[in-house]
Amino acid sequence: MLRTHRLVGGLWCTEKGIDAARAGVTALGTTPGHPVWIEAIVPDTAEQALLVERMHLPRESVDDALKPHHPPLLRELDSHLMAIIHSPEPGHEVHTRKISLFLGKGWLISIVRRELPMLDPLRTALERNPAYYLAAPERILHAILHHMCDVFEERVDEMIDAAEELEERALERAAGDTLKKLQQLRRRTAALTRVVRAQRDVFQALARGGHPLIPRAEEPALRDVANHMLRIYDLLEAVRDGILAAREGHLNAMNTELNVTMRTLTAVATLLLPLSLIAGIFGMNFEGLPLVDRPWGLPVLGGVMALVAIGTWRWLHRKMWL
Numbered sequence: 001m002l003r004t005h006r007l008v009g010g011l012w013c014t015e016k017g018i019d020a021a022r023a024g025v026t027a028l029g030t031t032p033g034h035p036v037w038i039e040a041i042v043p044d045t046a047e048q049a050l051l052v053e054r055m056h057l058p059r060e061s062v063d064d065a066l067k068p069h070h071p072p073l074l075r076e077l078d079s080h081l082m083a084i085i086h087s088p089e090p091g092h093e094v095h096t097r098k099i100s101l102f103l104g105k106g107w108l109i110s111i112v113r114r115e116l117p118m119l120d121p122l123r124t125a126l127e128r129n130p131a132y133y134l135a136a137p138e139r140i141l142h143a144i145l146h147h148m149c150d151v152f153e154e155r156v157d158e159m160i161d162a163a164e165e166l167e168e169r170a171l172e173r174a175a176g177d178t179l180k181k182l183q184q185l186r187r188r189t190a191a192l193t194r195v196v197r198a199q200r201d202v203f204q205a206l207a208r209g210g211h212p213l214i215p216r217a218e219e220p221a222l223r224d225v226a227n228h229m230l231r232i233y234d235l236l237e238a239v240r241d242g243i244l245a246a247r248e249g250h251l252n253a254m255n256t257e258l259n260v261t262m263r264t265l266t267a268v269a270t271l272l273l274p275l276s277l278i279a280g281i282f283g284m285n286f287e288g289l290p291l292v293d294r295p296w297g298l299p300v301l302g303g304v305m306a307l308v309a310i311g312t313w314r315w316l317h318r319k320m321w322l
Contacts, residue, residue, distance in 0.1 A: 012130035065100030072199040078106035108137035163242030170250035
């Protein structure tokens with residue numbers, strides 16, 4: 001599906017379908033000063049042909065835009081710039097969603113493999129100021145990059161909160177699922193760090209300036225976006241440190257619980273040891289054992305065992321083993 005955004009009579013005009021996109025491309029060529037933004041959502045063969053033949057996008061670039069899990073990149077061509085940008089989805093998924101952006105003179109094309117709901121709030125915000133954004137497609141490019149960074153930072157903040165929560169849980173008690181959740185969070189952090197590392201280079205390349213399609217007035221805004229991505233990279237480092245701290249706290253809590261359990265078992269064994277010794281001695285099948293032939297022998301022996309048990313318990317309690 002193609003969605004074409006143009007400035008008509010000072011208002012934001014959005015039309016769907018390949019005919020609207022073809023009309024926007026035609027107006028772009030015949031009437032200079034009428035920029036257009038074309039959103040391609042899972043473009044079919046005919047829509048891809050329009051982008052390749054009328055907008056002169058290289059076929060390999062379109063294929064890269066539709067390729068799943070393609071890493072971030074910046075490609076500078078003669079007539080346009082191509083950038084692939086990623087942002088994580090809500091939840092605990094490791095994978096990210098990508099958007100491919102093509103910026104030319106007076107036009108911007110964005111391609112996604114399926115609908116990208118995270119762009120809906122941005123589109124609504126852009127429609128409030130059509131004259132500013134649709135008059136210069138590079139401003140829409142900057143707005144998309146900035147919005148993707150904001151979404152990325154929201155997800156990373158959620159990961160920081162999750163790491164802190166797991167660290168608190170690990171310090172309170174060694175829950176059985178804590179280590180599993182830490183491993184899941186660690187895998188997601190590692191995956192996002194690889195994406196951010198590549199995307200950071202893309203943003204820094206855009207921020208360096210010198211691109212004929214990006215006016216110098218927009219370069220400070222792009223530098224801000226590049227700095228934003230650097231902060232996200234630093235936040236991911238903080239997430240990784242939090243995971244390591246939570247994992248160490250979890251292992252320490254497990255060792256502490258194990259030590260307490262072993263101490264308790266040792267104290268119980270120590271309490272039963274003299275009783276077992278007494279019972280073993282008087283349980284031997286020999287004649288002449290004291291108290292064996294006396295009717296009051298069993299109560300006396302029971303009392304002695306009780307006194308030994310109480311004395312041993314008090315000694316263990318004084319040593320803070322029980």
